[in-house]
Amino acid sequence: MFFHKMISPGRKAMSQDVQPMDNLSKEMKKGAPRGFIAKLLKHSTAILLGLILVILFFSLARASVYKIRPYERGLHLRGGSFVGIDLPGWHFQIPFVDTVIGLNVSERPGTIDSLAAMTADDVTMDVSLLYTFRVVDPVTFALEVTEPEQIVAGFVKGTLRDVVNTRTMDDVMHSRVDFNQELLTALQQKEARYGVEFVLVQIQNASPPAEVMTAIKDKMVAKQLQEKAIADAAQAETLADSNYYTAQKKAEGDAYQITRLAEAEAQRIELSSEAKVAGLRAILAELDGKGTLAEQYIQVLIAQELNQNSKWIITGGSLPILDLTGATSVTQSSATP
Known part of the structure; x- marks a missing residue:
C-alpha cells in the first residue's frame, strides 16, 4: 500500500506531461493537409508543365520509332521526297518530318468472277479466273501507280480477253493447261511496268451461251445415237454371219447325209439286183x-x-x-x- 502510494503521484505527473504533447500532435495532423494542398496550389503551374513535358517526350519517342513486319516493306519519305526502302525490323524517323508507308509484299489473290469474251470462232464465252501476284518493286507499285490493285485487275481482264480472242471455243473449254500457261506468259511481259510478279493464273470456269450448250448437248446425243446404231448394225451383221454359217453347215450336213443315203440306196439296189440276177441265173441253169x-x-x-x-x-x-x-x-x- 505504501509503495503504491509512493508511485501514484509520479504517474500523475507523467500523465500531465503527456497530454500537452498529444494535443500538439493532433493540431499538427489537422494542419498538415491544408499545408500540402496549399503547396500544390502554389506549384501547380510547374507540375502541370512538367507533366506536359513528360507526355510530349514519350509521344515524340514513340513517334520516332516504328517497326516493319516480315511481310512488309517500308517506303521512307522525308519532306515528301523518297529516302529509301526499310526492311523488316525497328527503325527511326524524324517526327513530323518523315513519313513511312508500310506495304504488304506477300502473295495476294485476285479474282475475275465473270468476263464475256469472244473466241476465234465467234462464240461469246463467260470466263472466270483466279490469279495471284506479289509486289516486287514497292516504289513502282505504291509511288508510281495510282490505285495499283485496280490497275492490275484491269490489266489481267484485258489480257484474258485478248488470249481468249486467239483461241477456239474447244481450246478454251478443254485445253486449260495450255491456256493458263499462255495467259501467264502474256501477263509476265508487263510485270515490271506495275512492280509486281504474277505467281498463279488458273481458269475457274469457261462456259458458252445457253444455246451453244444446247447445241453441244444435242450433238453429243446424236453422236451417242450414231455410235449405238453402228454397234447395233455390227451386232446384227455378226448375228447374220453366224446364222448364215450355221445354215450353211446344216445344209452341208443335210446334203452329205442325203448323199450318203443315196449312195447306200444305190448300193442296196445294186446288191439286190446282183442277187436277183444270180438267183435267176441259178434257176435258169437248173431248168x-x-x-x-x-x-x-x-x-x-x-x-x-x-x-x-x-x-x-x-x-x-x-x-x-x-x-x-x-x-x-x-x-x-x-x-x-
Missing part, C-alpha cells in the same frame, strides 16, 4: 434242158422280171408280146426247142 414245162416257167420268170423293169413283156411260143403302155398285143411265134 435248162428240162423240157417244155421248164421253158414255160422260164418265160414266166422272164416276163415277171421284165414287168418290173420294162413296159414290154416278151413271151415265147404262143404267149403274146404284151404292150403295157396300152397298145394292141402282138402274137409272136417262137421256135420250139
